[in-house]
Amino acid sequence: MNSIQIQGGVALQGKVRIQGSKNAALPILAATLLTKETSCIHNCPRIADVHRMVSLLRSLGCQVVWGEDGLRVNALEVCGRDMQGEAITGMRSSLCLLGALIGRCGQVEMEYPGGCVIGKRPIDLHLGALEQMGVCFICEDGKLKGRAEALHGADIRLPFPSVGATENILLAAVAAEGDTRIMGAAMEPEVTELVRYLTGCGARIEGAGTDTLKIQGGQTLYGTDFRICSDRIVAGTYLFACIAAGGSVLLEDAPVKQLEAVLQTAQEMGAGLCVAKEGIYVQAPRRPKSLSHIKTAPYPGFPTDLQSMALAVMTVGDGQSRIEETIFENRFRAAKELKAMGADITLLDERTVLVRGVEKLSGTAVEARELRGGAALVIAGLMAEGTTRVNGCSYIYRGYENICKDLRELGARIVSA
Ligand code: EPZ
Numbered sequence: 001m002n003s004i005q006i007q008g009g010v011a012l013q014g015k016v017r018i019q020g021s022k023n024a025a026l027p028i029l030a031a032t033l034l035t036k037e038t039s040c041i042h043n044c045p046r047i048a049d050v051h052r053m054v055s056l057l058r059s060l061g062c063q064v065v066w067g068e069d070g071l072r073v074n075a076l077e078v079c080g081r082d083m084q085g086e087a088i089t090g091m092r093s094s095l096c097l098l099g100a101l102i103g104r105c106g107q108v109e110m111e112y113p114g115g116c117v118i119g120k121r122p123i124d125l126h127l128g129a130l131e132q133m134g135v136c137f138i139c140e141d142g143k144l145k146g147r148a149e150a151l152h153g154a155d156i157r158l159p160f161p162s163v164g165a166t167e168n169i170l171l172a173a174v175a176a177e178g179d180t181r182i183m184g185a186a187m188e189p190e191v192t193e194l195v196r197y198l199t200g201c202g203a204r205i206e207g208a209g210t211d212t213l214k215i216q217g218g219q220t221l222y223g224t225d226f227r228i229c230s231d232r233i234v235a236g237t238y239l240f241a242c243i244a245a246g247g248s249v250l251l252e253d254a255p256v257k258q259l260e261a262v263l264q265t266a267q268e269m270g271a272g273l274c275v276a277k278e279g280i281y282v283q284a285p286r287r288p289k290s291l292s293h294i295k296t297a298p299y300p301g302f303p304t305d306l307q308s309m310a311l312a313v314m315t316v317g318d319g320q321s322r323i324e325e326t327i328f329e330n331r332f333r334a335a336k337e338l339k340a341m342g343a344d345i346t347l348l349d350e351r352t353v354l355v356r357g358v359e360k361l362s363g364t365a366v367e368a369r370e371l372r373g374g375a376a377l378v379i380a381g382l383m384a385e386g387t388t389r390v391n392g393c394s395y396i397y398r399g400y401e402n403i404c405k406d407l408r409e410l411g412a413r414i415v416s417a
Pocket of ligand 1: 026124163190
């Protein structure tokens with residue numbers, strides 16, 4: 001069942017509830033290592049990356065149990081055992097265990113976290129910052145080993161607002177002796193959610209939502225009850241799916257405040273939007289308006305994780321668009337597959353594509369090569385003439401809890417095959 005089959009040309013109607021945020025859940029699950037008490041994490045999405053994080057936490061000695069509405073985690077028995085296997089090298093998001101294990105055990109040993117097709121995914125900013133806090137790293141036989149005799153606070157300036165590096169520094173800083181300041185911190189909502197969880201456990205952190213975070217280390221952290229916010233990237237995915245396929249949908253529980261740049265772009269594409277307490281009502285345009293320039297940027301700019309979806313929509317825009325990817329160096333993998341469906345896309349350089357809108361795409365077999373590019377191919381299948389078969393869907397299931405069920409309930413003719 002590693003394919004999704006779509007019969008295109010059906011407009012979407014109805015409502016879809018947006019799942020909990022993958023990229024908030026993962027660092028928060030790592031943060032549960034920092035307390036010896038039980039945390040209940042509600043609205044945790046049941047997706048492959050979360051299941052892999054759960055198995056990692058269990059391999060470290062945590063008690064983790066799925067309940068009705070989320071996960072109960074207790075890290076009383078955690079020791080510094082190293083982590084093995086595919087769960088680490090195949091999953092970037094385990095990297096946030098680095099800061100959490102250093103904070104909890106003062107040491108960490110893990111297989112060097114692999115990159116992926118969207119980029120080399122270096123971790124120099126993570127390691128450099130933790131070294132400033134007293135961690136010594138060595139790399140031997142493909143393993144990353146870190147140890148801190150005395151983890152201490154530091155003034156850290158990030159040259160780039162790396163989400164993962166900001167999260168790792170936060171996770172170590174709450175356990176370090178003394179204060180830490182992070183200048184040039186990432187401001188993504190997922191970082192703010194992590195701060196909200198940590199302060200809920202008793203950490204003292206100022207500056208949430210800004211690019212300067214101040215952490216007062218050494219506080220004892222307690223268990224807490226926490227509800228993960230809904231996933232802005234999943235909401236954006238279904239927003240662009242509606243614009244592409246046509247129709248009108250309600251994105252229930254969409255995190256409106258986190259989607260400013262995305263909603264702005266959707267309006268410029270001609271979508272009618274109405275924000276209500278239950279979520280966002282989306283009315284698709286007859287045909288998407290092409291945007292002269294879409295450029296990804298760190299939050300609050302247009303998110304890189306929705307770049308492929310915007311590209312898919314622009315393939316049937318009413319003119320020409322230029323899309324610029326400023327975060328990752330290889331994030332146009334979906335372009336080749338979209339061209340196989342009849343899209344007119346020219347790669348100007350590794351960071352910029354030119355898209356000339358065509359009347360229609362044609363269904364065919366395409367290959368998902370990473371999470372968000374795969375979701376963009378599903379969107380293309382929804383609007384294409386005929387049948388599209390998206391292979392390699394295990395990538396998509398890493399981040400989308402029920403993409404087939406969600407879209408089917410909106411009227412799409414889509415099945416996992
Ligand atoms: C997080 O990845 C997200 N993943 C990504 O979402 C998201 O695309 C990205 O942030 C940007 O918003 C999770 O939260 C699990 P970065 P992360 O560190 O932390 C360079 C998805 O689809 N960099 O902000 O890895 C890096 O190469 C995923 O859900 C360094 O050079 O992103 C990249 O070009 C994909 N050195 C840029 O910074 C470092 O030490 C952004 O990386 C770290 C990063």
